[in-house]
Amino acid sequence: LPVFNSHAIESRLHHIPGLSEHYLYFNDDVFINRPVGAERFFHGSGIARIPLSPLKLGVGAPHPLEPAPNSAGKNTREVIRRFHGRFITHKSLHTPHPQLLSVMREMEDLGIEELERTSYSRFRSTSDVAPASTLHHHWAIATGRAVPADYSFRYVQLGTPDMRRRLARLAAGEDVDFFCLNDVDTDPKDRAPAQAAIHAFLERRFPFPSRFERVPRTTAHPAEPREVSHRPAARRVGRRPGRQARLAAPQEARRVD
Known part of the structure; x- marks a missing residue:
């Protein structure tokens, strides 16, 4: 670290400690649109349901x-051909990706x-593979x-003419499990309107x-924390005739007539 390559x-x-055999990987532009169960991603036998595009x-x-995922897919195709004698053709959908720990360990x-x-590879390269999607x-x-499986999802590309229409359908309760808000080289003049539309959605x-x-802070300038003493607060003890009043901790206070 720092690493700017999601493939890396x-x-x-x-290698995350405590990871189970079956887990999910999300890109940061993928959202769950409604409650879903594990059966969306894995069969009861443990076989993964793969979102092929x-x-x-x-x-x-x-x-x-070309887009980096295309190059990564082509490199993956060579790996699969070399190890399994197959010529793959399909990309993966922009959805959550079911993962099998044993598969990742085996390849490593x-x-x-x-x-x-x-x-x-700290930055994306044409020599990359996509480990958690295409390769896995x-x-x-x-x-x-x-096995390949059908996934119910909506893809929204930011800054395109149909972006607002697709967002409106999602906001109205479109019947899909997942959606992706993908930014692919949005024109600079379209970035501010697209950002405002996405934020509102x-x-x-x-x-x-x-x-x-x-949870976001409620004030722009929160008050600085104050040091708190764990000692009992001192209190004033009444005056005795001819003597000055003094401060004493509670356990030291004396009865005053």
Whole structure:
């Protein structure tokens, strides 16, 4: 750290202490639209339900002018071809990603060159693989631990002409489990209006913070904390004739006639 490459971060998620065999990975632009259960992501047998996209990875070698996920998918295709003799074609959806700890450990133990190189890549590169999405998913499918599945979701790309229409449908209660608010090279002139629209939508859709969120401060300049003494406060004891009043701690106070 610091690392600015989500692919590198994905390559180390399975090292989180206490992680179970079945877990979920979210990108920060993916939201759950309504309550969902584990059966959305895993069958009762433990087999993962993989959110494959109908969109294709494309052909040819990776190059810097294409989206980074495309290059990562092409590199993943070479890994799957080399280890499993399959030629993969599909991307993954922008949804939560079901993960199998055993799959991630297995790939790491094999010392896959592309995976190891990605884990050390501070910035995204055309040589990356996408460990937690394309690589994990197609490896799990190839080894019989996952199957393709349908996911109910809505994709919203910021700054596009149909952004507000899609947000309005979600705000009105569209019948989907998940949605993604993706920023793909939004034109600078469209950023402020898009940000305002997204902020208004999220405030309406999620009006209350979850228990995992920090509660915002209620004042712009909170008062500085005051030092609190744990000693009993001193109190004034009444005067005796001819003597000055004095301060005494409660346990030292004497009866005064």
